Amino acid sequence: MADPRLDPPKSMPTYAVRAPLVRWLGEQAADAYDALGRYRVLDVGCGAKPYEPLFTPHAASYIGVDSVDNARAELKGSVEALPVDDGAFDVVLCSQVLEHCDDPSKAVSELCRVTAPGGRVLTSTHGVMAYHPSPTDYWRWTHAGLEKLFRDNGEWASVRVTPASGTTACLGMLLSMYLDLMFRRIGLGVAARPLVAAINTAAGAIDGRSTLLHEPGPGTLFANFHVVAEVAR
Ligand SMILES: C[S@@+](CC[C@H](N)C(=O)[O-])C[C@H]1O[C@@H](n2cnc3c(N)ncnc32)[C@H](O)[C@@H]1O
Structure with a gap:
């Protein structure tokens, strides 16, 4: 594989x-x-x-x-x-x-x-x-x-x-890791996948809209x- x-x-x-x-x-x-x-x-x-x-x-x-x-x-x-x-x-x-x-x-x-x-x-x-x-x-x-x-x-x-x-991708990653963990704990690991995919798609689109989100700064x-x-x- x-x-x-x-x-x-x-x-x-x-x-x-x-x-x-x-x-x-x-x-x-x-x-x-x-x-x-x-x-x-x-x-x-x-x-x-x-x-x-x-x-x-x-x-x-x-x-x-x-x-x-x-x-x-x-x-x-x-x-x-x-x-x-x-x-x-x-x-x-x-x-x-x-x-x-x-x-x-x-x-x-x-x-x-x-x-x-x-x-x-x-x-x-x-x-x-x-x-x-x-x-x-x-x-x-x-x-x-x-x-x-x-x-x-x-x-x-x-x-x-x-x-x-x-920054949105980072926040999305933390949420995704949490969701993945929770769904796996209740034996529904695969159910988290579409949610995580949607979060990652949305985060990439949001970050791409502003340099304030993807270039280093306060x-x-x-x-x-x-x-x-x-x-x-
Ligand atoms: C998270 S894994 C990353 C493995 C690989 N480089 C990658 O990108 O998938 C961390 C690796 O670093 C090794 N490692 C941890 N401390 C180390 C050290 N002080 N010197 C060399 N290798 C170390 C671990 O044994 C492990 O193989």
């Missing part, structure tokens, strides 16, 4: 995180190829490597590392002490991991260390999300806090932080952020 993370349905309660993430990574995988040619990928906190198929058409190699025993990972180690040489990878992917690590500052400085000159780090992490240990769950960010975390912990040529989806609330951090040549 196809991995739903590669084609998230609107009935998925975390659609506001998953749909923009797969779209963004697909764009970044192609963009990195245009800029760097065939590249070496390190997937940090790789889990099941759901996004590997987006990168393999452009990649010379794809190596996963995880801090827990993981049959999909070629290497075992934490993002705070990566078991690889300086500058050994051109594209370093770290999706939905920073919120789980002990020391985000050390993690970002390691992501920078293992990236080759001219290479880039692609990170995604949560603004707002329910507690979800994997194996722990410590941190959430604002766009400003995430940008500061990167700028303070690496010699970057550029750092770009963008919200994955808008009063905004974002489920997830995407970071592209480039290392100087």
Whole structure:
């Protein structure tokens, strides 16, 4: 069966995180190829490597590392002490991991260390999300806090932080997660799906109507952020 993370349905309660993430990574995988040619990928906190198929058409190699025993990972180690040489990878992917690590500052400085000159780090992490240990769950960010975390912990040529989806999508996600949980508790899990799909459709349409809802500013609330951090040549 196809991995739903590669084609998230609107009935998925975390659609506001998953749909923009797969779209963004697909764009970044192609963009990195245009800029760097065939590249070496390190997937940090790789889990099941759901996004590997987006990168393999452009990649010379794809190596996963995880801090827990993981049959999909070629290497075992934490993002705070990566078991690889300086500058050994051109594209370093770290999706939905920073919120789980002990020391985000050390993690970002390691992501920078293992990236080759001219290479880039692609990170995604949560603004707002329910507690979800994997194996722990410590941190959430604002766009400003995430940008500061990167700028303070690496010699970057550029750092770009963008919200994955808008404020309505974030509120819709929280409501969808709650509905999904409630319906499953009473044994009617499938009944939540059309409701969640309708919420996600309406939220996307509402967010698209105003920059106040989808660009960072006072009063905004974002489920997830995407970071592209480039290392100087
Ligand atoms: C929510 S999953 C994300 C998996 C995958 N990157 C994705 O986007 O689907 C978090 C992953 O990070 C790993 N992880 C947690 N803390 C870590 C750490 N300090 N160093 C490296 N990996 C870590 C977990 O074992 C898990 O595989």
